[in-house]
Amino acid sequence: MGAKIISGTETAKSIREELKTEVAELKEKHNVVPGLVTILVGADPASQVYVGAKEKTSKVLGIYSERYDLPEDTSEEDLLALVEKCNKNEKLHGILVQLPLPKHINEAKVLYAIDPDKDVDGFHPVNVGKMVLGEQCFLPCTPHGILELLERSGVETSGAETVVLGRSNIVGKPIANLMIQKRASGNATVTVCHTRTADMKFHTKRADILIVAVGVPKFVTGDMVKEGVVVIDVGVNRIGKTDTGKAILAGDVDFDSVKDKASAITPVPGGVGPMTITMLMKNTVQAAKQAAGL
Numbered sequence: 001m002g003a004k005i006i007s008g009t010e011t012a013k014s015i016r017e018e019l020k021t022e023v024a025e026l027k028e029k030h031n032v033v034p035g036l037v038t039i040l041v042g043a044d045p046a047s048q049v050y051v052g053a054k055e056k057t058s059k060v061l062g063i064y065s066e067r068y069d070l071p072e073d074t075s076e077e078d079l080l081a082l083v084e085k086c087n088k089n090e091k092l093h094g095i096l097v098q099l100p101l102p103k104h105i106n107e108a109k110v111l112y113a114i115d116p117d118k119d120v121d122g123f124h125p126v127n128v129g130k131m132v133l134g135e136q137c138f139l140p141c142t143p144h145g146i147l148e149l150l151e152r153s154g155v156e157t158s159g160a161e162t163v164v165l166g167r168s169n170i171v172g173k174p175i176a177n178l179m180i181q182k183r184a185s186g187n188a189t190v191t192v193c194h195t196r197t198a199d200m201k202f203h204t205k206r207a208d209i210l211i212v213a214v215g216v217p218k219f220v221t222g223d224m225v226k227e228g229v230v231v232i233d234v235g236v237n238r239i240g241k242t243d244t245g246k247a248i249l250a251g252d253v254d255f256d257s258v259k260d261k262a263s264a265i266t267p268v269p270g271g272v273g274p275m276t277i278t279m280l281m282k283n284t285v286q287a288a289k290q291a292a293g294l
């Protein structure tokens with residue numbers, strides 16, 4: 001029996017439809033147009049694709065968008081000045097600085113400069129702190145998307161042995177935190193594995209839900225999981241190019257060997273990726289509503 005494919009593309013599509021209706025209503029009833037600014041420093045091809053997709057999705061949903069493409073040698077001072085300008089701009093409810101930033105810029109300093117009320121990435125310490133405390137806040141987009149995927153696919157998380165591979169600030173740490181909260185798609189028993197974990201397979205074999213965000217193509221193979229596991233693959237790795245120059249993508253999970261044992265699995269592409277952008281849009285709409293006191 002093959003695994004159920006958890007389609008992020010389909011789930012994202014239905015959430016985007018909901019958002020499109022909400023954006024139209026906000027405009028009609030309250031004359032509020034949510035606004036998002038994306039800031040990209042340098043010309044990393046993957047980041048350019050992500051920022052382009054964010055801008056395009058904003059437009060499709062009726063969200064006002066601005067985009068800054070800054071050169072690689074932009075100074076930290078100039079970037080901070082731009083963030084400050086966006087903090088003050090009332091047309092902008094969400095500010096997204098694409099990561100990673102060039103080495104000469106202090107990433108934390110830039111993220112901390114964003115007004116927490118406009119921090120639609122959920123990376124500001126105020127929002128991270130609120131998230132850990134279980135208070136209402138902007139949730140980081142990829143973990144938020146994973147929660148929605150689990151919930152909308154009917155995966156029971158309460159009491160589930162959940163193993164997270166990876167401890168990044170963007171995925172591993174926040175998803176582990178969210179899944180231990182007393183909430184829908186929470187109440188899980190969570191183990192976090194990382195590069196210093198002594199026996200990775202011991203942990204992955206125990207997992208009812210396995211969330212993989214390590215950045216290594218096909219890291220998890222069929223022999224590492226148990227029958228019936230639900231697998232969420234967060235990896236987006238460029239492993240080559242087609243004849244026409246299009247990137248060939250692989251997840252962090254070896255889909256072919258894992259799918260026969262799993263009860264459900266997200267594909268790459270078409271799994272977590274589309275959800276991340278959709279949750280960014282959701283946070284931007286939320287930011288606009290909050291700013292308008294709605």
Ligand code: GUN
Pocket residue numbers: 096097098099100121141142170276
């Ligand atoms: N780089 C990779 N993922 C993300 C994300 O979710 N937000 C931002 N700003 N940069 C990223």
